[in-house]
Amino acid sequence: MLIKTKVIVLSKLKYRDNDLIVKCFTSHRGVVSYLLRGVLNSKKGQSKIAYFQLLSQLQVEESYRENQSLQTIKDLRLDYSFTSLHTNILKSSIVMFLAEVLASVLREEEKNEQLYDYLETTFRWLDTKDEFSNFHLLFLLNLTKHLGFYPDTTDTNQMYFNLNNGLFESKKEDVYSISGENLTILKQLLGINFDALESIKLNSKQRQSFLAMLLLYFELHLGSFKKPKSLQIFNQVFN
Incomplete structure (x- = not known):
């Protein structure tokens, strides 16, 4: 199920060699952790990492699976650009x-x-x-x-x-x-x-x-x- 929501980044943690786990506070479901696969191993992934600075405010489209501790993100963009x-x-x-x-x-x-x-x-x-x-x-x-x-x-x-x-x-x-x-x-x-x-x-x-x-x-x-x-x-x- 695809869900669009606003999120605020709370923390990020390297997982395995090339993945990242990002903990966010979301407007629709409180605290949610996302698994970003392969973002540490590609230019496209590296550009995505820039979005996940601490306390960044984003709009994401998540691929939600019930009873799964780590959700995945299908699409994202900045909700607010800090200066x-x-x-x-x-x-x-x-x-x-x-x-x-x-x-x-x-x-x-x-x-x-x-x-x-x-x-x-x-x-x-x-x-x-x-x-x-x-x-x-x-x-x-x-x-x-x-x-x-x-x-x-x-x-x-x-x-x-x-x-x-x-x-x-x-x-x-x-x-x-x-x-x-x-x-x-x-x-x-x-x-x-x-x-x-x-x-x-x-x-x-x-x-x-x-x-x-x-x-x-x-x-x-x-x-x-x-x-x-x-x-x-x-x-x-x-x-």
Whole structure:
């Protein structure tokens, strides 16, 4: 059965000598992995590989077979042509880091149009902007809405935020209760849109500290989540 769908590339992995396995988040069926046969062994295949850069947005026609873990692609084209996402070294570092996070946390093979729209829209926003140093922080925070553990904002005036239960609290309950600078940044980011990010001024140390807190938040709520291997390189580039 042939199915046309939009996809966002999350990861790619060499398979055997000449094949490639590409993991994508699709608009019609969540996470799908595709087997690209022989693409590493021909000029035609090499040109096809260029489409599968991390977080590329494509339109594909897949040859779908039920109960098959690896699907195949009959035809593809760009859905959106990025101008800076893969050429600007800072943006490409964000791409590498966030693609690794997404490949880790997105596992469901079910339709989620709201999440697809969120990914599509935010990465297109990043592609067009010159000021984006806090992008990854708001991106990850808002991603928790789609993953089911966005902070409860009913009582944000409290002095602590508990990473373990996602609640603002009046007193320090355990080691996962945060306060101070990270709490202030969290309150600043809650509910704002990406265009308002320029108003939040953070230095690299503050960003790294808040990012570490966010990744711990992910670990606490997603049992299988592990800190991305690209984190160290990412922090070095943004230092």
